[in-house]
Amino acid sequence: PGLAGKSNALNLGEFRLAADPSASKKISQFCVRLEAKQKLRLNYGVTERQLLKYVRIARRTRGSTGQVPLQLLEMRLDNVIFQLGMAPTIPAARQLVSHRHILVNHRIVDIPSYRRKPRDIITIRNRPTSCNASKDESLKGDEVPDHLTLSLSETSEPTGLVKHMVNRESVNLDINELLVVEYYSRKA
Structure with missing residues (x-):
């Protein structure tokens, strides 16, 4: 998870060429679309079925x-929990949610794929186990995106707020999302 800051990762075409130098140097359009889809899927840690569902909704x-x-x-x-810095990785954020440590609008939510709406308030439960689960050096709030805010106070738990829907400019992912839609054009 978190391919946004990694620049030295090999793409599928380079890996194929490195594995077999005698192979043709031309990369097919299917390979380009597959690479874009895999990059998106692996960055967010979703399954093939979930990504297909999101494309159908789109x-x-x-x-x-x-x-x-x-x-x-x-x-x-x-x-959202990962981007707020409440968890170091997306799988860790998923575990926090599924173990019922996260409150959304003062209600327990245990579904990691729960869709956030503007003006939603996200907090960590006020329990010793919940506090221990989130006490990490990742809770600094370094790079919080524009559509989110994080408030850290000494007396209460960290609180995140979804200000508005995200736009393409604030997504720090180098990907052509139309290639993903083209990949799924046969299935959806």
């Missing part, structure tokens, strides 16, 4: 078909 809604799945993935609860 086809039914108004707006850019490529940007809607990105918005849906960015507004997942596990991703």
Whole structure:
């Protein structure tokens, strides 16, 4: 998870060429689309079925078909917790949610794929086990995206607020989302 800051990762085409130097140097369009889909899927830690569901939702809604799945993935609860810095990784955020340590609008939510809406308040439960689960050096709030705010106070638990829906400019992921939609054009 978190491919946004990694620049030295090999893409699928480079890996294929490095494995077999006698192979043709031309990378097929299918390989390019597959690479974009895998990059998106692995960055957010979702399954193939979940990503296909988000693409199908994007086809039914108004707006850019490529940007809607990105918005849906960015507004997942596990991703919001990761971006707020309440967890060091997306799988750790998913574990916090599934172990019932997270409150959304003062209610326990234990579904990592729960979709966040603007003006939602996200807090950590006020229990000793919940506090221990989130006490980490990741709770600094270094790079919180524009659509989120994090308030840290000494007396209470860290609180995150979803200000508005995410836009494409604030997503720090180098990917062409239309390639993902084109990949799923046969299935959806």
